[in-house]
Amino acid sequence: MNPDLEMLLSADEEARARVETARRSAEVRLSGAHEEAERHKQEKARSREAALDRQVQSIAEDTSRRVEERRRRRRQYVAGLAETAATRLPAAVDAWVRIVRDGPAGEGS
Secondary structure (H helix, E strand, O other), rough: OOHHHHHHHHHHHHHHHHHHHHHHHHHHHHHHHHHHHHHHHHHHHHHHHHHHHHHHHHHHHHHHHHHHHHHHHHHHHHHHHHOOOHHHHHHHHHHHHHHHHHHHOOOOO
C-alpha cells in the first residue's frame, strides 16, 4: 500500500476516534447538566412548597388568634349583659309584682 495513503487512513482513524471520544464526553456532560438542572428544579419546588407551608401555617395561627380574641370579647360582652341583667332584675321583679298587684300605672282604681 502507498505510504501516503496509509498515513491518511491512520490520520482519519485517529480523527474519527477523537471525534467519537469528544462526542461521548459531550453526552456525559450534557447528561450531567440535565441531572443538575432537574435537581435544581426539584430543590426550588421543595423550597417553594416549604415557604407555602410556612405561609399557610402563619395564616392558620393568625386566624386562630383572631377567633380566640372574638370569643374572648363575646364572653366579656355576655358577662356584661349578665351583670346588667343581675343588677336590673330586682327592680324588674318589683315592677312586675306592682303591676300584677296594683294594675298598670295610670289605670285609675
